[in-house]
Amino acid sequence: MPSLQDSKLAFIGGGNMASAIIGGLVNKGVNKQNITVSEPWDVNREKLAAVGVKTTTDNTEAGANADIVIIAVKPQVTKGVCEELGASWSKRTTLPVVVSIAAGITLSSLEEWSRTPDGRSAHVVRVMPNTPALVGEGASGAYASADVTSEEKELVNALLSSVSKATEWVNKEELLDVVTGLSGSGPAYFFAMVEHLISSATALGLPQEQATRLATQTCLGAGKMLVESSDEPGQLRKNVTSPNGTTYAALQSFEAQGFKEIVDKAVQAATSRSAELGKN
Numbered sequence: 110m111p112s113l114q115d116s117k118l119a120f121i122g123g124g125n126m127a128s129a130i131i132g133g134l135v136n137k138g139v140n141k142q143n144i145t146v147s148e149p150w151d152v153n154r155e156k157l158a159a160v161g162v163k164t165t166t167d168n169t170e171a172g173a174n175a176d177i178v179i180i181a182v183k184p185q186v187t188k189g190v191c192e193e194l195g196a197s198w199s200k201r202t203t204l205p206v207v208v209s210i211a212a213g214i215t216l217s218s219l220e221e222w223s224r225t226p227d228g229r230s231a232h233v234v235r236v237m238p239n240t241p242a243l244v245g246e247g248a249s250g251a252y253a254s255a256d257v258t259s260e261e262k263e264l265v266n267a268l269l270s271s272v273s274k275a276t277e278w279v280n281k282e283e284l285l286d287v288v289t290g291l292s293g294s295g296p297a298y299f300f301a302m303v304e305h306l307i308s309s310a311t312a313l314g315l316p317q318e319q320a321t322r323l324a325t326q327t328c329l330g331a332g333k334m335l336v337e338s339s340d341e342p343g344q345l346r347k348n349v350t351s352p353n354g355t356t357y358a359a360l361q362s363f364e365a366q367g368f369k370e371i372v373d374k375a376v377q378a379a380t381s382r383s384a385e386l387g388k389n
């Protein structure tokens with residue numbers, strides 16, 4: 110098994126998440142010449158070509174000699190893409206490791222769909238990355254089928270770890286749906302929060318540019334403290350909250366509107382949707 114630096118990587122689908130991972134890999138110095146992306150949309154292909162990776166519109170060409178094939182299309186398109194790839198691998202003696210980032214799509218479906226005409230099935234790892242991979246700050250969950258070797262797992266781990274600060278292997282496949290509801294979708298929750306903070310402060314008279322700089326830096330600063338401090342999130346919250354002060358007033362307002370329940374329901378909704386995507 111080649112090292113990550115020597116592996117040929119094929120991305121099937123070159124949209125938002127694939128671009129984030131590719132950008133993160135390139136920033137980390139992974140050899141661009143070893144990365145091929147198959148993407149039907151010319152605008153996306155041009156963006157990826159500008160990063161320096163090879164592009165094509167032909168999935169089977171991208172997957173022909175790859176050591177790792179990353180399925181990065183929408184869940185609804187995954188079946189067709191896997192079938193196309195599996196059919197094209199009949200002459201390959203060694204099948205690539207297939208890594209799927211498609212939300213909800215189960216290992217058993219992926220293995221079945223990507224089976225070769227002579228009945229062989231690729232070793233498949235299901236992962237759930239997130240877009241901060243682009244800046245080397247990703248968080249990824251992963252689950253491997255039983256036949257994935259420790260060497261193959263190590264390779265996928267190296268791939269994920271090169272763009273993620275947290276790479277968590279879960280011990281039950283269903284937990285990847287929870288990972289999706291937490292960290293896969295999670296960046297959007299924080300982006301939405303910052304959007305609301307900016308509009309709240311702007312409505313109260315702060316110029317938008319200033320509100321944006323203050324809100325985004327507050328998000329970054331809080332995130333950095335969460336990662337670097339030995340204190341639990343609850344303690345960090347308490348450290349900001351003076352008795353009967355301003356933070357207390359804001360947190361009381363959040364709680365009065367059922368903040369915890371709002372978050373619980375949102376994570377449950379995303380987790381259920383992930384599970385549902387696997388059933389289609």
Ligand SMILES: NC(=O)C1=CN([C@@H]2O[C@H](COP(=O)(O)OP(=O)(O)OC[C@H]3O[C@@H](n4cnc5c(N)ncnc54)[C@H](OP(=O)(O)O)[C@@H]3O)[C@@H](O)[C@H]2O)C=CC1
Nearest residue numbers: 122123124125126127150181182183184210211212238239
């Ligand atoms: N965005 C995120 O934050 C995350 C996404 N994911 C998962 O990643 C996957 C991709 O999501 P995302 O990047 O957001 O979606 P995008 O729509 O941005 O990317 C998917 C890309 O695949 C292309 N495509 C469509 N059909 C084919 C095909 N048959 N062969 C090759 N490429 C094709 C699409 O082109 P076109 O637009 O022309 O159809 C599109 O550019 C999803 O399964 C999602 O669940 C996982 C973690 C996080």
Ligand SMILES: O=C(O)[C@@H]1CCC=N1
Nearest residue numbers: 212289292293294295
């Ligand atoms: O919204 C989605 O379905 C994908 C999966 C996780 C993040 N984006």
